[in-house]
Amino acid sequence: MAYQQGLYPLIKKQNLAKNIYDFTLLCPEIAKEALAGQFVHIKADGFLLRRPISICGINRQKGTLRIVFEIRGQGTEQIAGINEGELVDMIAPLGKGFTLLAKDKKAIVVGGGIGVPPMLEVASHYRENAAAIIGFRNAAAVILDKDFEKNWNKVILCTDDGSAGQKGFVTQALKSRLEAENADIIYACGPALMLKSIIDLANEYHIKCEVSLEERMACGVGACLGCACKTVKNGEEFFAHVCKDGPVFESKEVIL
Ligand SMILES: Cc1cc2nc3c(=O)[nH]c(=O)nc-3n(C[C@H](O)[C@H](O)[C@H](O)COP(=O)(O)OP(=O)(O)OC[C@H]3O[C@@H](n4cnc5c(N)ncnc54)[C@H](O)[C@@H]3O)c2cc1C
Ligand code: FES
Structure with missing residues (x-):
């Protein structure tokens, strides 16, 4: 495009x-x-x-x-x-955006810190069929929770210190959610460690998962090699451009 x-x-x-x-x-x-x-x-x-x-x-x-x-x-x-x-x-x-399924499918969006903003638009597609699990350091750092509510999303707010919402990491909340209810797709953006745990959970529960990666960028349009990241497709490893092939990748392609 x-x-x-x-x-x-x-x-x-x-x-x-x-x-x-x-x-x-x-x-x-x-x-x-x-x-x-x-x-x-x-x-x-x-x-x-x-x-x-x-x-x-x-x-x-x-x-x-x-x-x-x-x-x-x-x-x-x-x-x-x-x-x-x-x-x-x-x-x-x-860049390449998220794959959107039919609006009546069940989605879970997971955002950590400044990884929360890209989750809002994807969650708005699914309205009441999306659960938004959003995590922050503390109450003062919480953003966009009301915007997800305006989307009719079910909001599960987590803070590291328990000063707002439930105490703990988004990954714990995701596991509880998956135990309680199935989902058709998980979308995630946040720190690499968080993404790694989410990908592990998606694999464990056999759910399609897409993650948005961050890499330092130069041109932003695939013309340099500023944003190369290692990925795997059909069992073969290769370098992809986060700016052009991503920032959204199928979780099975990502090596973190
Ligand atoms: C595809 C993509 C989407 C992004 N979306 C958002 C967003 O919605 N909201 C938001 O706040 N930020 C987002 N970022 C991160 C944002 O681009 C960086 O914070 C910004 O470029 C830093 O520029 P600076 O000049 O302020 O800081 P710099 O002086 O360049 O760096 C300051 C610090 O930030 C780190 N940093 C710089 N660039 C990145 C990066 N790309 N990823 C991780 N750490 C970085 C540096 O290592 C350094 O520690 C996104 C990055 C990418 C690649
Ligand atoms: S930033 Fe130049 S190829 Fe991605």
Whole structure:
């Protein structure tokens, strides 16, 4: 699918938690084509390389995209400084998104920390047929829980210290959920260790699973080797581009 590059107005900006920003961008031609799980590549002033951010929400009627990101370094700090009404230099939509099954299938989306935002759009597809298991360090770091509820998703909120929702990791909550109810597909995004445990559970319960990977990126369109990651297909190992072949991969292809 073709991607576009342009300057798009930031029409809404919110601060969701410490160092976490929520941007709504007006970009009708991108919103029309974008899929859950794809990402945008944003130029930060003064930096050569763009910064990849997952698509958190798509509103095709209003022609908007939503992204939610955390300030990690100077690039994201610069992007977080863009104000409502200003223009964002963006290339999108990029990468391969999630496979969506029929809306009446049962899905579980699992997000850890800043891996939660890409789960919102995929969960919205399944509405009450999706359970969203979202995990954070503590209550102050919780984001988007109300947005999943607005989607009619069943929300299972976990925090490491128990200061909001249930105490413990998303993987424990996922195991309990799978014991109680079957699912047709699991989608996940978060730290590598979390993804590894989720893939193990998906294998144990024989459920299709897709994960969104993060890798440092340069071009974002498959033209360099900046984002290579080891994958396996038909028993053979090979290097894939996270930006073009992913960021979403079938869990059986991933080597973590
Ligand atoms: C496909 C994809 C989707 C992403 N989606 C989101 C999102 O929705 N929300 C969000 O907050 N972040 C997301 N990220 C991570 C985001 O791109 C990085 O945090 C950002 O590029 C860091 O830039 P910086 O200049 O602020 O920090 P830098 O100065 O470049 O780095 C600061 C710290 O962040 C680490 N870092 C930098 N890039 C990455 C990366 N790609 N993955 C993991 N660690 C990194 C560095 O190792 C360093 O420790 C995504 C990354 C990818 C590849
Ligand atoms: S970032 Fe250049 S190939 Fe992926």
